[in-house]
Amino acid sequence: MHVxxxxxxxxxxxxxGFKGYPQIALEYFGESADCATLVVVQFTLEEGAKAQEEQFTSKDDARESEVIQSALVKIIERANAKTVLEVSGVSSL
Structure with a gap:
């Protein structure tokens, strides 16, 4: 899939917006706001459940990585997520 x-x-x-559970939350991390080298994906099955977490790293900006962005779409689809949340911007490492 194209980036x-x-x-x-x-x-x-x-x-x-919020449509219920299961829920996927995405957060990008990096040394600066210009380049996110880490993506944290959290999956929550139901309200009050502990979130499962997976991380993807990249030498370049993960937001522009076709491989990582395609993997995120596949994770969302396979989890049958009703809600997808994304922390805006790039958080500091």
Whole structure:
């Protein structure tokens, strides 16, 4: 899947807001706001459940990585997530 297509799909799901569980939360981390080298994906099955976490790292900006963005779309689809949340911007490492 092309990186722009994957990013648009994720953005559309994020824009939809809270629709219930299961829920996926995405947060990008990096040394600066210009380059996110780490993506943390949290999966929560139901309210009050402990979140499962997976991380992806990249030497370049993970937000522009076709492999990582496509993997995020696949994770969302396979988890059958009703809600997708994304922390805006890049958090500091």
């Amino acid at each position: 722009d297509k994957a990013k648009k799909r994720i953005a559309k799901l994020v824009k939809a």
